[in-house]
Amino acid sequence: MIKKILLLGMFATLGLGCKSPKAVTQESSKSEKKESDLKEYSQVITAKAKSDEGLFTTHFVDDKLYFEIPTELFEKDMLLVSRIAGVPSRFGGGYVNAGSKVNEQVVRWVKRDGNVDMKVISFENQSDEESPIYKSVQANNFFPILFSSKIETWNNDSTSVVIDASGLFEKEVDAINGISSSLRKRYKVKKLDNSRSYIESAHAYPKNIEVKHVMTYEAETPPDRDQAGTISMLLNQSMILLPEDKMRPRLANDRVGWFTIDKYDYDSEELKADDYEIIRRWKLVPKDIEAYKRGELVEPVEPIVYYLDPATPEKWRPYFKQGIEDWNVAFEKAGFKNAIIAKDPPSKEEDPGFSPEDVRYSVVRYVASTTRNAMGPSVSDPRTGEIIESDIIWYHNHLRSYRNRFMIEAGAQNPKARTLNTPEEEIGEMMRMVIAHEVGHALGLPHNMKASSAYPTDSLRSAEFTQKYGLTPSIMDYARVNYVAQPGDEDVRYIRMLGPYDLYAINWGYRFLPEADSAKEEKATLDKWILEKAGDPVYEFGNGYSGADPQSQRESLGADQIKASEYGIANLKKVVPNLVDWTSKDGYGYGELAEVYRELGYMWRGYLSHVVTNIGGVYETRKTSDQAGVVYEPVPSDIQKNAVKFLNEEAFTTPNWMLNQDLLGRIEASEAIDRIQSIQTWTLERLLKKDRLKRMITNEEVNAKKAYSSVEMMEDVRKGIFSELYNSRKTDAYRRNLQRSYVDIASAYLKELKERENDEVLKSDIMALMRGEMEQLKADINRRKNRVDHQLTRFHWNDLLARIDAATLNEI
Template identity: 55%
Template sequence: MSKFYQAVGLVCLMAVVQVSCSTSKVAPATTKTATAKADSSDKAKPKTGMKAYKAVITKEAVSDSGVFMVHKVGEKYYYEIPDSLLMRDFLWVSRFASLPSGLGGGYVNAGSSVNEQMVVWQKFGDKIVLKTKSYNAVAADSLPINISVQANNYQPTIYAFDIAALSKDSSGYVIDVTKFFSSDIKTFSGLDAEMRKNYKVSRLDDSRSFIQSVKSFPLNIEVKQDFTYDAAEPPSNSETGAISLLMNQSMVLLPKVPMQPRINDYRVGYFNIRQLDYGSEALKADEKSYIRRWKLVPKDIAAYKRGELVEPVKPIVYYLDPATPDKLRPYIKAGVEQWQEAFETAGFKNAIIAKDPPSPEEDPDFSPEDVRYSVIRYVASTTRNAVGPSVSDPRSGEIIESDIIWYHNHLRSYRNRYLLETGAANPTARTLDTPMDDLGEMMKEVITHEVGHALGLPHNMKASSAYPTDSLRSGAFTQKYGIAATIMDYARYNYVAQPGDENIRFVRQLGPYDHYAINWGYRYLPEARTAEAEVPTLSKWIDEKTGNPMYQFGSGSGGYDPESQTENVGADLVQASTYGLKNLKLVAPKLYDWTAAKTNDYDDLEELYDELLGVWSRYIGHVVTNVGGVHENRLKPNQEGYIFTPVDAKTQATSVNWLLTNAFASPDWLHESKISRNIHHANYVDEIRSLQARHLNSLLSPDRLARLMENEVNDVRYNALDMVSQLQRGIWSEVYKGTEIDIYRRNLQKAYLDRMNYLLNEKPTASRFGTPVNISQSDIRSIVRGELVKLQQQLKSAQNRYKDDLSRYHVQDALVRIDTILNPAKS
């Protein structure tokens, strides 16, 4: 795609001045703005360095009309900038169009935004300069402080261009942009400083770099740059000593008059923009936050005010990519238009529409690169993903355009999860050849999720905990409410339902929160002339839903709220994971029969078995979050209750006991000989060790222990010592009982000692998201030392009771390790 993107989630993502835009590709208007006026008689005489128009834009020029006229003359590219667009606000987004594998550690992909900024073109002497323009700091033009805001937020000049010629009618300026787009300009580059350092990038190789294309549309210009950098240590293809990138530079003309914004409220989930308002009456600059949303205005405001459903002046329209397979088109359209239900709650009908791409006869100017068109892109890629980015006006939050990207292989991931998580209770999932209706329903819901991002909605991870866990075993409940309160959670499948449960919905769907959020963000408030005037109404709507879990929002950031997690369903995490594991234990022994026995091939079996281990690990992780967990409820001071409430002591202790039984006990049920002995030669035991150690380390992480220590002052009768003592006794239960220690448990116990050594003797690395704690000045090391001494004493008394050599050797080794941990100087 060659349009701007702002990525969701990923995620990670306003009232109403109508802006009319041309719907055909025409040359830009030439009306002069006050700031760009010039003496036409002076223009008629080319100044020093300028040439006549026809000497620059020769008969050989290939021209493309649009927001600027773009000319290609030989190998040179020229912009013809009209006076009327000097000092107008443009949004410039730099993104990857294509990139090498592994770039950025694998966390970026084609379509990822590198930088987004607002820019203006202005005339300065005999030059045209491109400057950044920020709306992070603002003040009304009428206020004296506006002078200071401008003086103290002077924006840098990105590039200065010589004026090559005046336009034919002297109403604009011609500049040569060839060098600009051929240069390694840091603000537009795909390689940031860290990448350049890591990959040892020395320079842009001009001989292998070129401008691939420049296209002009009525509201945007799209430039593709094929750049190759010399790099001593590239992320892939190391023998080439180079990194090649295809960058896309998008420049979009913003509306002359910004839309009236809607003030963000953190209790409802919306992507947002932020500004510092120095015109505030407060004793500091006010931080203002506006939600990102499309501009929807009712055609008939009187009917809208009467409560009738009314079509918007300009609906949100998505076109399907011409490359989309015919059999998938109905599901993609249904995924887009499923949001019509939610927009009807906000008073609009036909607010969002999906269309097939127009034929050349219907619209000869149609291009997915044209910012006037939003497109569901179907990408031939092995990537298993879909994304829903959008372009928004940084002045108001208005979403201007969006492209949903669907990668070809994504349905395979959903097929696999469908089989593993619902196969025990859902007969149609027990096959590699999932029925097309089932696959289509999954695709529809993924598209709905991604369109939700493009409507301004971020992930709401709290919604998957809104429903009582046993309600997910009810056909009547799941058919009405789905499996989570919103489509914007990562709650993909109902893994709670058990064999024998009837009429169950297994796949996610639009939920009550989606109707609530769209109404809150998009309902037109005709009586409110300012963003501030809307706030009482918007706040009232939120207050009315206080305490109802169906309408709560939680981002899931921080990792401390057990109600805000990815991939979980149900309010009771222990109960939900218990049901999930029961189902997984029924699926595991059938996996061979559903795959290799049917295909006479082991590839699918290996892929699904690896994913089965991941599902098991995910169910465990959900329960881990209860330990040291803190519930977060987004409240304002006029609402009762606390924002942060620790998980109660009983739930935390119960969760540790559950983990000892289901995560840290030897998982014999996972070892199916006809699976493991046909897909790998020797790594099964170590893979189990790795998964168990990951969750053990998570339980014994400094940030979790910090939250457990906080329980002492929050009147929660379960603290860090309680957890470590309970965990240690369970991990080393064979030592207390004198029973044989099998290979899984020996590995786990060694992992426990490694983690205790980390906490006692090493300097833990700082976490971006963890709860901060000073380990050396907290109780953590006191607890670790005290519990290790207790364990040491127990091991000494138990070592001679073991008859089998491996268990005895293991205990003796553990004693040596503990002595080294407690006395590192001796080693």
Template identity: 55%
Template sequence: MKKVLLFSLMLAFLLPIQVNAQKKKSKKDKTTQTPSKSKKSKKPTYKTYVNAKTKTDEGLFKVHHNNGKYIYEIPKSHLGKELLLVTRIKDIPAGLGGGYVNAGSKINTQVVVWEQFQKKILLKVKSYNAVANDSLPIYKSVKANNLEPIIYAFDIKTQNPDSTAVLVDVTKFFSSDIKAISALPSFFRTRYKVRRLDASRSFINSIKSYPKNIEVIQDFTYDASAPPSNRNTNTITIRVNQSMIVLPEDKMMPRLYDKRVGYFSIGNVDYSSEALKADSKRYIRRWRLEPKDMAAYNRGELVEPKKPIVYYLDPGTPEKLRKYIKQGVDDWAKVFETAGFKNAIMAKYPPTKEEDPEFSMEDVRYSSIRYVASTTRNATGPSVSDPRTGEIIESDIIWYHNHLRSYRNRYLLETGAANPSARTLDTPAEEIGEMMRMVISHEVGHALGLPHNMAASYAYPVDSLRSGKFTQKMGIAATIMDYARYNYIAQPGDKNIRFIRQLGPYDHYSINWGYRLVPNANTPEQEVKTLNKWIEDKADNPIYRFGAQRFDPSAQTEGIGNDQVKASTYGMKNLKIVAKNLSKWTSNQTNNYEDLSELYGELLGVWSRYVGHVTGNIGGVYEVNKKPTQKGFVYEPVDKAKQKEAMAWLQQNAFKTQNWLLDKSILANIDESGYTNNMLRLQNRQLYTLLNPRRLERMIDAEVLDNKTYTALNMIRDLRIGIFSEANYTRNVDVFRRSLQKSYIDGMGRLLNSKNTMHADIKSIIRGELEGLNFQLSIAKNRKVNRITKYHYKDCLAKIRNILDPK
């Protein structure tokens, strides 16, 4: 009992102490928490991001820059509006893409929208691959089955003082490796073994805002095990340009594409169609030209457009070249008159800072011709268009400084025999200027929406190109958009010849078709009847034909004239004269061999092109796009006689050793070796073109339509008989022919043992011809020929045995 009483007294004594201790502890906790509340950061305000230290650039969005952070102030009125996001390579490392990628190359174009979702701003891609009229029920299904991807989600930092805009921090977005806007596609990453973006060597170079666009320049550095240049650095550094351009709210009425007229195009799948399937539609890409006076335009008068197409010259363009570049643009003004517009296109010199302090070639309101200090020999004519309608919004044509050297060299090689002024390394300034003018005109054509039209050079008869009267009026091809740079057909003694290309009748025709407004047409479909008539009125005239370079020998790059065998024969005659005088026109003048070496290498390329034009006839198929209302077939194989003529020409001018190309006075001064391999490489290009499975398949298919055609068996047999002609006689085989004959056997072997699917007849033909060749060489090796020829035949026989019986 005493123990219980004692325990009770102790408990009564301790309990108040514990309670008081808890109270003290609670008070202590409150006092420790209070300071933490006072230290909690205040909710950011507008002044947190925009203050005295902030640099602000006014434009489409306000862009604020402060302490390395970039803030977009996005007006709420712009949320949901469609913008075009264009990713371009601004500057590239040497060798990127193997020389086929240039500074200024477009990598990606996508429509984007900024949308608010709760406390975030989402940047979403809006696709126009699938469309439907938003008044139709199916529109909901199109939206549900084409969910728009979110590129990035930004936290809303705050609003502007009057709550009309939200602020988001875009620093991380533009300094991270975001695949959706990357200028280094996955195939480059694989090819160059790119591991990661190095953030310590990557940064935002600048962000500038203009009234209709925002331009972001990013400098990105990647760790890469196999970079295209500077291999020991294990690094690729690339400068990227992100252009965000506001798209017009009043959409231009698109014009439906017709493959019978050459235009770049955009496409989508339209689910509004009443047909039994979704309707694939394509629209041409073109500038919006609207007459100031529609009534006068409809009366057939020339009318100025409300907004002409204007190109500004790069302030860095050398003064002596400016007039030629300007002429190259202005030449198109006369072409647009065919479509009813006067003063529709022009070039202007760049304004001075006093004239326009805000002028910038990055501003989307100004299209430009940029002069790039680069050793690249090229020029390009890219443009940016609205993917909803095909309307071209802006264009920046690029001219690379060294490009004129290519034209000087080809001018000498292709026209020097008949053109005395081309026989020099110091081409007259006016002639160089004329070449530059025509290159600019060609690139402007691309920027107007016109692709290459390789069929245009086939429109003119070969011998007409030897006529001064004809060439001065018509040029050397029906369009500037063909790769028909020089008149290599004109012969020594021909008078008053135009040697340089120019705008032609097809250019007037295509611009009229694409840009002339169709009266009383309010939809693209309502224009079709008129557009179709414009085509069919010209359909029987080859001058107005459009042809893409594929399998059609009448649509080949760099060719001129409507008979490749005849044209290349003229070209070879001229090239032999040039080869004979090449030292005289180069090294004898400069007292060094650098130019001789360069021009000899390019001379071999010219020879190869002339040969290739003839090769294209064998297994070639003419393609003339037509509608069912037009007469004739779309596809017609080249007739047998023309193919046999081409094969005979190739045996004489390509596969026979071309001793005139092996001039000791040239070779012994430019290289110590490599002559046989160089010649074999050029011959193999033609040989393996002929032995291409697709070509052989076309020839086999042609037999179905015409049993009198030149067959695949005919071609392989004629090829064998010509290349091994020495084996039928007691003749030694020279080193060039020995190499070529072995290449023929190797090529046949690859076809026979290929695991790729081919027409069954191809392997039968190859096996039969190799067995025939085996018999032929078994006899030839026993003839009285020199030892190396005997060894060669024995080696060929061993190769054939290994192909026919690999075991």
């Protein structure tokens, strides 16, 4: 009898060993269920539940949101993308809009006894699992738990667990929070008000979950007084299943502009953790690799498809679709045909499951908003850089921006720009190119602000040149309207378009390289392509972030920024006298006139800024150590000196052309002086920034004979701004304001001696430079202040003396 029991036990054991792992898991799960004494499924997910099946099944039961998570999805990588879906008026000063991304992080759902944890996973630090250092990398990059919830129940066949996910969206979780620390401080946010925070919706799709939730914060100083001491915002959380079949990454190279992801390789043979970057791009694989190898154009296995938002007005749809498919010419350079496709939104009959929220669909969204902007965000796999999905955002009022800019920058040269009702062909072309620019971002390309400096400035006045090459080699530059063209320049192109750099960059990033077995093996080929273009400014990249390179600036045009700004201001001077006629409409006031005139002032300021950057400027040409020549080269002294001469004439001389009384008398009572002072002071502050002065002082030491010295620059500026003093003439109100600004800016440096806050400036030659300037100006005023027979001017000189004394006598 004992033997029979032992045999039965042995057969039972053998029988268990023959079961599938899934069966074992299910039995184990059922055992856990009994042991933990969980509720029955129907007691948790009741008949009142509003359910949606997809990646997870989501259930709303009363005021709770439940996730039903299949056990097969435990330990799977998912991308959690947090976006702002709705913001209060004037939030973030108007610069934080619906659609703004807050965070992007990889998460995994992990079962832990009777709980499920959501862990944040990082792929920044990497090591091969077989490498000895792998355990150390894991130990020193322990993954934090973002959210945890106990298991409420299992589904009927024990293949899924059910958790209450409400706490993730109703409580304040920093990693998905919509209010940054700076805005929290700005609005004096106290805490989250749980009673006014709730989940609005949850939808499940085959590859993603979308949850919208309202977060309400108590705030002492909300952006709008009507908000009753609160800030409420709508957040959207997207949880996206990342692909099992990982795309081969492509190593980045900063000589070609791409959005990138940082990585650290601990298996490197270098005597350090090898830091590198991979680019963000869509996964394009040829359908016929052999034909592709032969140089034939081949369609990709999965093309990039963009759907238009159903809200897109019918008359704009052709321009949007053209802007998307314009990129096919670039993909053809990479060996692909029909790589990117634009489609109208499907009808309910064609695709009843279509939703812009579904990660399977990339959509150009048309947003009814007063925001004047467009965006090209994308979602990418941080493991490989593969772009998973993208939603281009077009805000309706962006039309207004381009209508105004076209009038301001092309009105002098182009009769079609002399109306607020811009002809459809022109505004449609602008929309097309804005969409193409944003699609460029969504393909992985950042701004290339250096591109505009590749073309000779006067070439932009040529119809033959601009119609063939556009305004810049890259549509990813900010070169919106051809302000260089002058009246009489016939048939020139006014709107940007794709250029040779864009084709080059797409080929570099998307060309399929079947002969390589790894990202490292691709590098030699990719580097070779860069070296083939080295020295040609058409193929150079610069993001414009440093603020030091005049050849890499937003909104600038042409290789000669001074000449381009001369052309631009010449056009503005012709536009101002016509604005009343071009903006007036019978039966309406002058609101449009005021808006366009204000924006014209911003254009003037921008042209001045382009010139300022040349002073103390440094040209940057990105190179690797195998290329000859330096990376950084100071702007030649004659260009810098000419830039100061330009500023004295076009920035610091009273702009009487802006003071058109027929215009000003229709829009304001007395703001002209303040407006001009604001623009002139802004320009002067940029000119006298410490970083610029430090570069000039450094250059003097390195290139003593060739450099435009800081002392010489300050003297040239002083003699221009105070020309009335040196020529014994009276000053007008505009010049007095500018001269006060000059003294105040220089004095602010000296006052730092007393406050002792900026050690970097205190120990630099800037202090000696500013003290010397103030002493020289004081001496000059004392010698010349009584040479002019104008009482207010003499009072003004005495006021400046008092300001200088206050700065120089009391700084310590």
